[in-house]
Amino acid sequence: MSSIMYAAIYYGQQNLHYLLFIFLAGVIYVGATVFYRLYLSPLSKFPGPKIAAATRLYETYFQLLRGGTFTWHIETLHDQYGPVVRISPWEIHVKDPDFYHVLYAGPGKHRNKDPWFSFIAYPLSLFSTASHELHRPRRRVLAEFFKKKSVYELEPLIKDNLRKLCHHFSTVISGSTVIELHAAFYSFAVDVLSQYAFGTSDGFHYLDMHEVPDTWKMRMTSLFGFCRINRHFPMLVVGARLIPTLAAWFVPPLAHVFQMEKDVKKCVHRVRQSYRQSGDKQSSNVPELESHLPKTIYPSILANPDVPESEKELRRLEDDAIFLLMAGTDAPGQVLAITAFHVLNNPRVLQRLREELSSAIPDPSTLPDLVDLERLPYLSAVIKEGFRLSSVVTTRLPRSAPDEDLYYGDWIIPAGTFVSMSTYFILRDPNIFPQPSKFIPERWELCPTELQRLEKYLLPASKGTLGCLGQNLAWAWMYHVLAALFRRFEMKLYQTEERHAEMARDNFIGQTEAGMNNIKVTVLEECSL
Numbered sequence: 253m254s255s256i257m258y259a260a261i262y263y264g265q266q267n268l269h270y271l272l273f274i275f276l277a278g279v280i281y282v283g284a285t286v287f288y289r290l291y292l293s294p295l296s297k298f299p300g301p302k303i304a305a306a307t308r309l310y311e312t313y314f315q316l317l318r319g320g321t322f323t324w325h326i327e328t329l330h331d332q333y334g335p336v337v338r339i340s341p342w343e344i345h346v347k348d349p350d351f352y353h354v355l356y357a358g359p360g361k362h363r364n365k366d367p368w369f370s371f372i373a374y375p376l377s378l379f380s381t382a383s384h385e386l387h388r389p390r391r392r393v394l395a396e397f398f399k400k401k402s403v404y405e406l407e408p409l410i411k412d413n414l415r416k417l418c419h420h421f422s423t424v425i426s427g428s429t430v431i432e433l434h435a436a437f438y439s440f441a442v443d444v445l446s447q448y449a450f451g452t453s454d455g456f457h458y459l460d461m462h463e464v465p466d467t468w469k470m471r472m473t474s475l476f477g478f479c480r481i482n483r484h485f486p487m488l489v490v491g492a493r494l495i496p497t498l499a500a501w502f503v504p505p506l507a508h509v510f511q512m513e514k515d516v517k518k519c520v521h522r523v524r525q526s527y528r529q530s531g532d533k534q535s536s537n538v539p540e541l542e543s544h545l546p547k548t549i550y551p552s553i554l555a556n557p558d559v560p561e562s563e564k565e566l567r568r569l570e571d572d573a574i575f576l577l578m579a580g581t582d583a584p585g586q587v588l589a590i591t592a593f594h595v596l597n598n599p600r601v602l603q604r605l606r607e608e609l610s611s612a613i614p615d616p617s618t619l620p621d622l623v624d625l626e627r628l629p630y631l632s633a634v635i636k637e638g639f640r641l642s643s644v645v646t647t648r649l650p651r652s653a654p655d656e657d658l659y660y661g662d663w664i665i666p667a668g669t670f671v672s673m674s675t676y677f678i679l680r681d682p683n684i685f686p687q688p689s690k691f692i693p694e695r696w697e698l699c700p701t702e703l704q705r706l707e708k709y710l711l712p713a714s715k716g717t718l719g720c721l722g723q724n725l726a727w728a729w730m731y732h733v734l735a736a737l738f739r740r741f742e743m744k745l746y747q748t749e750e751r752h753a754e755m756a757r758d759n760f761i762g763q764t765e766a767g768m769n770n771i772k773v774t775v776l777e778e779c780s781l
């Protein structure tokens with residue numbers, strides 16, 4: 253045997269020893285980790301399946317191989333183990349509506365997000381800001397634009413886009429064309445929000461097109477479809493971004509996501525460029541949308557001398573704007589479409605709503621102010637029931653309390669533990685909302701004390717210092733859009749059933765079964781004075 257062969261055998265054996273060593277070290281490491289998680293971790297005393305306590309792959313299985321059904325599986329775990337269940341090596345899930353206000357506490361209580369959970373591929377966005385110290389100032393800056401007062405000031409812009417939306421409904425009267433409500437409402441929402449964010453000339457104008465396009469709907473549906481994959485395999489997103497053309501060729505919905513990112517980035521780039529060109533950092537010189545409208549979001553942030561320069565970096569603003577447009581359009585678009593579906597699917601509700609709107613708005617072509625719409629009791633009840641039953645946020649939202657233990661019954665949850673709850677379960681809890689899967693606006697027709705008690709559980713968008721920022725705007729859209737469409741048009745559902753409005757997959761925001769998010773209507777008549 254030649255010396256070369258001896259050397260090859262010698263080194264081969266050496267390599268085999270190394271491989272064996274690495275393999276054994278891996279087995280010992282995994283074994284020790286699992287042993288720690290099952291028997292030594294502070295969470296080991298909490299009930300739940302051993303496999304969930306041992307590895308996050310348990311969740312991955314339901315989210316990736318069982319079509320995003322982990323939320324519904326958590327419910328079966330609660331049936332089996334009680335109101336407190338350990339659903340992962342690091343997380344406890346609680347199913348008790350009265351604990352919500354403890355966990356999602358308001359100012360004065362320190363709560364952190366789980367960075368793993370908040371990963372949505374836009375790491376510099378407000379939502380993905382895990383640190384409490386950084387999140388607070390970032391949120392303060394954006395919150396200014398979504399206060400109730402700011403939303404009232406935004407009404408001319410909302411009405412402007414609402415007129416365009418109504419025009420699309422007018423053009424299909426008695427014709428064979430149907431309108432798909434998700435496409436219509438996503439377009440409306442993104443037009444208003446993008447024009448508010450970047451200015452009327454720089455925002456999107458989908459409603460100016462000849463027909464309502466489903467462009468934004470496709471983009472959002474695709475984007476949220478990837479949300480659950482991103483969380484479990486973040487490297488896939490990073491990889492796909494490196495080779496976008498190839499990635500989109502293999503996974504076509506990615507093309508919608510990349511195009512959306514490109515378009516939003518272009519808007520951010522334009523407002524940054526014009527800010528730089530103006531060279532004027534005085535906030536008083538920020539252009540208003542129109543003379544009668546409030547200031548636009550991103551130009552104002554750029555011109556705000558109190559916002560540090562690091563917060564005005566291109567990447568930071570891009571991530572923030574992408575998140576804002578996704579959060580601010582998908583959920584409201586779905587809630588609007590699903591609420592409209594239930595109204596049209598319940599003749600008694602439709603009749604009561606139209607009666608109230610007819611007497612409150614004698615001239616159907618007028619668009620009343622929000623303050624007047626908010627006074628309409630049945631419309632308000634319909635909106636609350638719409639938020640409740642659509643329950644579009646199917647995900648849980650983990651929080652930790654870094655400097656206090658949390659107490660639930662006899663359980664002490666150690667400080668720093670991630671604890672999550674799901675508003676989806678609260679909104680459909682039969683003990684709070686009898687016949688929870690039925691659309692019954694009358695359940696909200698209560699005396700003030702009882703109404704206040706029930707509204708405590710109306711949590712469609714979470715609460716607390718980290719909860720949704722856009723609720724005032726979302727409610728304003730609900731009032732305006734539903735009032736305008738149901739006062740003005742007689743509509744009928746077209747080939748649409750319950751399952752087109754039922755969440756079946758948890759992609760952070762819930763989604764129907766694939767391809768089922770179509771709520772089609774035909775427009776029979778436009779009401780006149």
Ligand code: HEM
Pocket residue numbers: 378379380391398445576579580581583584587644645649712713714715717718719720721722723725726
């Ligand atoms: C039906 C309407 C909506 C629903 C159901 C909804 C739901 C949510 C949920 C569940 C969160 C996460 C909260 C948490 O982690 O506790 C969130 C966050 C957020 N939403 Fe909404 N949202 C809606 C409308 C809007 C609108 C219209 C906007 C903007 C115009 C908006 C902007 C935001 C922002 C900026 C955050 C991040 C807040 C933060 O991390 O501090 N949302 N939303």
